[in-house]
Amino acid sequence: MIRYPNLFSPLDIGPVRVRNRIMQTCHSKLYARDGADSQRTIDYYVERARGGAGLLTVDARNVDPTSLSGFSRGYNVGYDPRGRVIERLLTQQVHDHGAAVFTQISHFGLNSASDAADDLRVLLGPSAVKSPVHGEMPKVMEIEDIHAVVDAFARTAEACRDGGFDGIEIHLAHSYLLHQFLSPLYNKRPDDYGGSWENRTRFAHEVIAAVRRRTGHDWTVGVRISLSDFIDGALDISDAIRLGRDLRERGGVDFLCTTGACYHNLSKAAEPSDAPDGYLADLAAQLKRGVPGIPIFAVGGIKDPVDAEQLIATGQADMVAMTRALLADPELPNKAAAGREDEIVHCIRGNQGCMARVVRSLPAGCTVNPAAGREGRLGAGTLVAARQPERWLVVGGGPAGMRAAATLARREHRVTLAEREPELGGQVRLILKTPGRETFAYLIDDLVGQLRTLGVTVETNRAVTAEDVTAAGFDNVIVATGATPARTGFSSVNPLVDQLPGVGQDNVLTVWDVLRGTRPIGQRVVVLDDEGTRYAAGVTEVLLDRGHDVELITPMHALWPGTVGTQDMATLYGRLLGKGLRHRLNSWALAIDGDRVDVVHLYMRAVEQLTGVDTVVLAMSRQADDALYHALKGRVRTLHRIGDCLAPRKLDHAIYEGELAGRELWDPADRFIHEGDLELLRTTGVAAG
Structure with missing residues (x-):
């Protein structure tokens, strides 16, 4: 019996049949190099295709050099033909694992930075409205600029089809250029592209029509639309329904992928743990009721397959985006389909390893999944059994210690985990005492469940001394005793x-x-x-x-x-x-x-x-609790420290170092990742010279 019959039923999206209703939306990760996908990108999406996702929408392609990311060079461009060869590698390998793969095409418009490239440029926008992101004024687009960008969207769409993608998503949301023309927050034009609804939507309709002319009707084309700007007087759900009906009646699009908010309040597009799961689902359901007859993709912090099944079963959506959930656990679909829900690693929606890194122009990762963005090194199939299983003692039952113990046990070592407190969890237990952080309990529960399944011996209420370790005959010890709060009042100011x-x-x-x-x-x-x-x-x-x-x-x-x-x-x-x-x-x-x-x-x-x-x-600040480590130096054969007792840092560091410790990757040559993108370019014949 299928556990989730609706969630794991196929869906036709235009001419493409998708094997199930679980998708990952387009999300920035900054893995691109020189505007093209990297091996890191390929590894990331192949892992999620292998894990059972039905549809993957990969990183957005900027359609024209006038569209700059404004944050980093880790974004893709769709107009450079050098990217086609790597795109074909990506799409073919995703297809080999049964998933459909779309990409998104977009133009940042005025919400970029004119100095985001080595040469200094001008931003394009519908009106002389200052960007809420970088505070820059754009050039007001003239008619010839609009026509040039329409053509750029069409040419990029055609290039994406040539790259092997099953379809594209045209970005009409998130305060990017087409959304800027739609929204009264940005569009103050007095001409045929401003003022009335018909005028403000004209640019988007022209882009969709041009894309269809270049790609044909035997290829999937959809749009991403905002359910609401969440600002009084701006776009709201009634506008989303009106736009959806216009698009359906014109017959140019095959799906509507939803989102919310704009650059005036972008946090509402990727809400942290404070918001409930599925925080946009009700609005998506309104769109579904208001625009029947076209697939609607629901988004918004959905991580539980039970909730996803309910959305499909009740007709509130046709596809469910589990973007951050698949970042945390690429195997979520396969685990859910097999009835192995207790093995799912849950997204805690802390936004620390994903969103916060991208905002800092760093490649995206994941707090609870150290392999995210590092699949080639740490992903499925890379963990090998120990050549000689041994006894290990891990001291400290916080995230670092639990992750180390679990990974050691997966490699068939015999592991004992000692924790001085009555419960495992370390400082996460304190996080749970603060408002809006209930989801962090998943982190503890998931790791505790893994320890139980893997047969790790767990001893709580046990304060370990150096004498205890040597008396018990442990030769291999990992110290993960965490940190304590500093009481000095010292500040760098x-x-x-x-x-x-x-x-x-x-x-x-x-x-x-x-x-x-x-x-x-x-x-x-x-x-x-x-x-x-x-x-x-x-x-x-x-x-x-x-x-x-x-x-x-x-x-x-x-x-x-x-x-x-x-x-x-x-x-x-x-x-x-x-x-x-x-x-x-x-x-x-x-x-x-x-x-x-x-x-x-x-x-x-x-x-x-x-x-x-x-x-x-x-x-x-906090201070490393490293007394046990120093007391054991020279007294055991193998001794390492990880997490905050090495140096107090973020939760991401603790779990990542726990994974490395469990793999016994101690040598810097093994621990530090050097990307092999240049080798990829050489093998594909893209590199010049």
Whole structure:
């Protein structure tokens, strides 16, 4: 009996039959090199085709040199013929594993940067409206510019067909050029391409018609549309339905792939863990009801096959995008189809390994899946059994230790995991005590389940000493004992002061003290935030929710700037400022004296004394808990440390190093990845010279 009969039924999308209703939408990963797909791109998509996805929409192709990424050179271009050979390799290998493969074609318009290339250019836009991304003014497109871009879309579509893709998706959303013409946020034109609905949609219709003329009607063409801009007076669901009906009646498109938001509030397009799964599903269902007779693709943080099945079974959508879920576990479809749901590695929607890296112009990865973007090195089929299975002790049951233990066990080692706390999970247990982070429980549950299945001996409530290790006869030890919060009050804005005066008072607490509830907290609380991340925001919200009067002091120019890339800044601002948070930016503490905190403005140098402060909370750096490692040096044959006890960093580092440790990749030559893209270009005959 098929567990999910609707989800695993085929779907006809134009002339293409897709084997099931699970897809991965187009998403930026920055794996391209010189505008063309790389071996890294191929490995990434082949892994997800092998894992059972029905449809993969690969990285967008910029249609013209006037469309610049604005962030990085890791984007694809569709107009350079040198990319065709690699595209054919990609599409053929995806097809070999049974998946259909589309790509997206797009133009950034004014939401780029004129200096994103070595030569300096001009941006194109519908009107003289400043970009909300880079603050640049575009050139207002003249009629000949519009005609040139229409032709560029058509030529790029034809090139994509030549590259072996089963179809394309024309991007009409996310504040890219065609969406800019659609939206009153950008389009202020007085001519035939502005004002009325018919005029604002004219450019998009001309692009679709031109694409069809160049590619024919025996090839799949669809669009990505925004369900709502989520801004009063801008595009909303009624506009999406109207646009969908227009497109259906004209007969130029075979599907509507949905999304939401624009560059004024792009976080709503890839909501973090605070939003519920399927946060756009209701709007997609409205579009489905309003535009029957054309396949609708639902998106929005959907990671559970049960939820995906429900969307299809109830007619709310025809295809379900599980983009971040497939980033976390490429085998999700095969596992679901086989009834192995307990083996699925769940996306936690922290946006740290994927979105935040791309925003920083770094290649996308995944917090919970170290192989994402590294499939050629760490993906399916690369894990080999140990030549000689041995006994291993892993000390520390946080993410690093659990991942190391699981990977060692997969390689047939005999593994014992010791954890001093009553439960496994490490610092993730503290994350779970902060609002909006419930999904992080999946990380612990998934790893604990793997340890159980793999037969790892788990010993909780066990504080390990060096004598314990040698007495038990362990020759191979991995230390993953994590970190502890620093209590010095040191900040790089005052680097000659190693310890903040007064930091040793009883009323000075760490974030951990607050979350664990181990110390009394007074009514008026000052939080010293030297991190600027969700770490500080989380404890601040906990204090506000408990009814404390909270003032946050930070040397940074904004509250929690580290949350821009993870897409949760807007959510946090809305919640915490709405709960009465007071704050001082560009400031820091000079001293704590009883109930007084002396605060200096870093630029004006003015000092103010805050009096009546009951409690000070240090949201600051952590220190490696590496005492056991140093005590064991020279006493066991094999000794390594990983994660925060090596150096306190992100959750991504801990899980990645756990995987490397489990594979026993200790030599730098084995650990560090050097991409083989130049070799790929040579073998395909694309490289010049």
